[in-house]
Amino acid sequence: MDKAEKIPQYKLFIKPSDLRELEWTIWIDDPIPAQLTLDRKRFDIDLSYRGSHIRDFSKKSYQISFHKPTKYKGANLIHLNAEFKDPSLIRNKLSFDFFSEIGVLAPQSRHIFLTQNGKAEGIYLEIESVDENFLKKRNLPNGSIFYAVDGDANFSLMSDLDKETKKSLELGYERKYGTRADDHYFQExxxxxxxxxxREFSRKIPKYVDVDKYLRWLAGIIFTSNYDGFVHNYALYRNGDNGLFEVIPWDYDATWGRDVNGKLMEANYVPIDGYNTLTARLLAVDGFRKQYQRLLIDIMNHQFTVEFMKPKVEKLLTLIRPYVLQDPYKKQHINDFDLELGFITKYIQERRKYLYGKLAKLN
Known part of the structure; x- marks a missing residue:
């Protein structure tokens, strides 16, 4: 690896009065005006905090909308994630890259170093927004995108939150892109x-969902161990050409052996067959269940191995380590950071052992 490789520098400038307003109203999504300099270009932007419980953290995460010019590299909206509870700062990116490796649509991401009014804010993960630009960048057919916004995004008629019949089929979801006409397809x-x-499920459900891509997404959750991934942390894209839905992962920092608080998550914590209504119905069909079993075996033979993953982990950690030492929120935890290569490697070994022991469950 080239030792001279660097991560991009993002320079954020906020008027003191606007900064005070942002800090006083952390739970309000109304943006403030700011300027962002990157790639030697200055952009007028709208800036707001993002996330739910993470807004309470000392290192904030941001949403940036480009105002003038209106786009940067084809995007008019990006997310800057602080990855505050992840000692490695790489789990989100590692997961998105892994999903792409196994054939799942996933947002692009990269680490950047952020300064605010000349003061170091530290390492952030820039994450591509899943919207119409996401589709255009990949030359995908136009369609609609629905975000899973809470635990009711469980593919069910029943609410996970209050255990009652949902008052709306869209409960737990929010249309990010598309028209009111697309709501009908989603409800259907x-x-x-x-x-x-x-008895008709195996014949009819492929008319609504790309089963192979759904099973690949399910496998991605299983390998990365995103406990919330089955009913949250995803978007649904409906391909306007073939009418099929597929799933796009989102928010994967609580993975690779650590939970949402950055604590150890045992390798057997997330079951091999997952959960949510669509997963349960698909895996109740012999053909789909065997297809899923073969897919897990294939990925464990190729991508989910120490030999395949360890160099990727090591490369990311090596790239950002000099910047961890400059991050005011993370530099005092450099010893924990340096243990993460071994931690993630051990997780992969133990997770493989657990999954191999449970493959027979899918017979």
Whole structure:
């Protein structure tokens, strides 16, 4: 690896009065005006905090909308994640890259170093927004995108939150892109998941969801161990050409052996067959369950191995380590950072052992 390789520098400038307003109203999504300099270009932007519980952390995460010019590298909106609870600062990116490796649509991401009014704010992960620009960048057919916004995004007619019948088929979801007409297709999708008779399910459900891509997404959750991933932390894209839904992962910092608080998560914590209504119905079909089993075996033979993953982990950690030492929120934890290569490697070994022991469950 080239020792001279560097991560991009983002320079944020905020008027003191606007900064005070932002800091006083952390739970309000209204943006403030600011300027961002990157790649030797200055952009007028709208800036707001992002996330839910993470807004309480001392190192904030941000959402940036480009105002003038309106786009940067084809995007008019990006996210800067502080990755505050992840000792490695790489789990989100490692997960998105892993999903891409196994054939799942996933946002692009890269580490950057942020300064605010000349003061170091530290390492951030810039994450591509999943929106119409996401589709255009990949030359994908136009369609609609729905975000899973809470635990009711469980593909069910029943609410996970209050254990009652949902008052709306869209409960737990929010349309990010598309038209009101697309809401009908989404509602039909959720309804069909829950009402197609089991004897007809294997024949009819492929008319609504790309089963292979769904199973690949499910496998990605299983390998990375994102406990919330089954009913949260994803977006649904409906391909306007073939009418099929597929899933895009989102928010994968609590993975690779650590939970949402950065604490150890045992390798057997996330079950091999996952959960949510669509997953349960698909895996109740012999053909789909065997397809999923073969997919897990194939990924464990190729991508989910220490030999494949360890160099990727090591490269990312080596790239950002000099910047960890400049991060005011992370530099005092450099010893924990230096243990993460071994931690993630051990997780992969133990997770493989657990999954191999459970493959027979899918027979």
């Amino acid at each position: 999708f959720i309804y069909k998941i829950n009402t197609i008779p089991q």
